[in-house]
Amino acid sequence: MSTTPTSSTTEKVNGTALADVGEEPEGKGDVEQGKEQVDTADDVGEYPKGFRLAMVVLALVLAVFLVALDLLYLASQTNSTAWIRLGVYKFFPIKASFMTAIAIFELGSLICGVSQNSSMLIAGRAIAGLGASGISTGCYTIVAFAAPPQLRPAFTGIMGATFGAGSVVGPLLGGVFTGRVSWRWCFYINLPIGVPSIVVILLLFKTPSTAQPLKAPLLEKVLQMDFSGTSLIMAATICYLLAMEWGGTTKAWNSASVIAVLVLFPVLIFVFILNEWWQGEKAQLTFRILKNRAMLAVSLFAGSFFTLLYYLPIYFQAIDGASAQASGVHNLPLIIAMTITTIASGGLISAFGHYVPILVSGGVVTTIGMGMIYTLQVGSKSSHWIGYQVLAGLGIGFAFQVPQIVAQSICELPEVSHYTAISLFFQMMGGTFFISAAESIFSNKLVKHLKVNVPEIDPKIVIGLGATQFRNSLPVAAIPGVVLSYMQSLHPVFILATTLAGVATLVSLIARWEKIKIRI
Template sequence: MATTTITQVELEVLPSVQHYSASAQKSDAISGVPQRSTDRSHDESPRVRPVAAVAADETRYLTGVKFWLLMLNLAAVIMLYAIDMAIVATAVPAITDHFHTVADIGWYSVAFRLSQCGFQFVYGKAYKLFPIKNVFLIANAFSFIGSLLCGAATSSSMLVAGRAIAGIGTAGLGAGSNAMLIHSVPLRRRPTFLGLWAAIEGTSAVLAPLLGGALTQSAGWRWCFYISLPLGGATLLLTYALFSEAPKKSEVARLTTKSKLMQLDPISNVILVSSLISLFFALNWAGTKYAWNSGTVIGLLVTSVVLAALFGYRQYQQGEKAVLAPRILKSRVVLTSLLFITLFNSAQNVLEWYLPTYYQVVHGYTPAQSGLLMLPILIAATIGAIGSGTLMSVVGYYAPFMVFASVTMPVAAGLITTLQIDTSLAKLIFYTALIGLGYGIGSVGPTVAVQTVLSDADATLGIAVLMFGSSLGPAITIAIAQVIFTSELSKNLGGLGSSVNGTSIESNGLTQLLTQAPASQRHDVVEGIDKSITHTWYLVVALACLMAFGGFGAEWRSLKKDDPAESTTARREGLTTADIGGLQSHDT
């Protein structure tokens, strides 16, 4: 009853608001007074919204069974997203045996990540211009087709192409899930769901290699890709049936399809993808096929930087028509969130990249046992993500959780660098669980921050920026970590004599180095590997420390006071609740 009354009052006031607003603008124009902008993306001042207005806004969101089915569907999408990225790792040996080549191993991952990074901004803009459901279904179809091609691949090249197509789809699934959440859940409740999503994504990423190994052994490697088809098909159908959104703003709705497609700026995207291809080739070849100081690697890196600068200049030149509007990056909240999530994800990925190897080679655990020892990170991160999301909805601020992660993760990373051959199991579990807790608690904040300060229409662009950074950062830092590790390994094992020389280090795996070394030197080899990995983790400490610039630099904006979800009708007219409330007082 209260909600109905509020809505009626709002509708009764609106015509007079429109008349008043139009008259005021005419009067201001005649008198030379600058007209006030109603664009939330340019307004950083906090808004205290009446409780009645907040209650009225919630009538536009889904409720009941349909809402919970949509949330379950989006959770399944997040799980599909994480599985697609991680499941291929354990299938690689079987794939290389089937196609009788190891030349494309790197590209099974690189092709996927390249497409995912390269199309983030396109999807961010597409969700702003086109109906969210349509764009999301297209992304889902790309993911479905890519998985199908991978499963049915008759050559290694066909598998690489399938992974690239699946990456294009995955880029849209992540951004689309957030776009649908924005249109289905009030801002102050979103952290709870984002925390659950982070827990689901982390769990899926850890379990995906185990699932991939089980499928490869029982049904064959192709089922690592076919497993995504029923889940992808179900999410596609459920999205079509469950999700609905309000019409786009008038200035977007009146654009022709051709105009909208031109605003996706295909030229800029070609430049960006070309820059990423050059970068990924350089990172993939450096230290393996070519030396880091070779002309080929340097040339690729220079080309990547030049093309990235050209992409940035074109965005500046295009303005609002750019695929990434420059004003999005002028927001302090967007920039600090981008810095935080890029360093945050990079630190965690570098740690987790070497941690199973450390367990197996230095401490002598089996692959299965090393997998179990990853559980402390997973469990702590899950608790942290769900707990922080829930608390964030209660307290109404995201910044404290980013600050907590900025303090916890450097401390935990520093403790991890003290690990040695004789470190107890209890310390291994405690140190890794501590960094997992920090990771979980900090995982939700950047996404919530961007949604707090940007309008619903611009939030998809902000999220695309964050997803780009969180994908590209690990790709670069893992390559840097590999350089540090190989350099440290050569230094720490180089003095052991001819039995362990540079040639054997480059041409053998770590386990082979250990088994081929004389019995009298095996302990020294283990110590050398231990030092090499822990020294590589100094990079994790550095990245975690630099996170502080993003965590402590975050603005303390309230989810409850700064909800960009104005009442549906007022938002469509570009009016705020302050306009309506002020006019009511004026009329009285």
């Protein structure tokens, strides 16, 4: 029997990939079909081996690290263009698309580095964000075609660990460059990192026959990239971010502008859902995907992780008086622990095929760790914040990469880029939405507590100084009140991170506890 699935079988497989591992497709058993396909792929030598495989994976790791370095600078730009990347790798050659994405990112970084005004900097960030959205999807897509199926989860875990490490190293390097050289080097550093990735992929990665883009006229390809969905989700995201930024700080929550964007946000989301429903199976995000519990879980886990990653350094700076560079070093227990378990989760899924126990156990440990971080106070010992970070990092590492690993394991190779992009889209949108919510909570609480604890000082002055400068600029008598205000404002943020991890764990519990069948 041919290993090439019929259209009906493919549809069932796609349904399986999007329904928490549903029914088996008709025809040959999954294990037999996977084994036959593995043998076929190995026979034709489509997977790089040895040195070539190592170099390709290294190039992808560098590319992931490149995006993670600028994560906090490019988060909104990356998510605004994320919808476009859902179609690029499906309709255009993988190799060319990936190298183009890196080139666009490098161009944007160069523009940022040489910018002479804020408008030029914003334009550069927008261009870099467009490239970054393509790089992240391309890395996970290429590793699916470059690595044998039994190794894919492990390599995916390595890239996830790299992403986590880069998320911390980026702000750390940014602080060093800004303080000792120039802020422009935050962008110049990207240029030498991206070039090796382009060269290695160009010379050593051969696009396999299973990675050929769908054949269609150029106009049809462009029309199927769902630009209407892109426009709607971008507009909705902007409305949400503006509401979180304005509300309670620069504008009152009951002001006309804040109310307007708060009303527009759900309206645009509703229209977006209608747009996807109207397009049916041609939509980039079908209702089968919207019902997938793993996608909801990954958004919640991402919100918890990125909230902690963003606000824990503020704790070190405002409460302990650490510099920006030192606060990055203090974050290392979180990242080291996360790196270890991210790689381990990929290996465990490769070995046993079960992902829900890993997702649930990771969620439980993350929730406990986040809850312990909430107990931090002014004057907490270093042994406390180190241990709590290790606990949270171990849990996050187990859970963070599972959706990408599962998507690559259970769908057909031609669909890998699409499902990977969707998973990353939910992950990054979760981070963006919940960081914005956390920022709104923190800013509103800080203004409130400053008015109570240091009424003689204008809260706008304290906020303008930032977490690292207020100690050197305010009267000594006011410092304890400001520190207390920061601590009281951080606690609700840590509650949000803990709640997100807990809800993500509950969502993971209702997923189907089945063994995944690796596909080619």
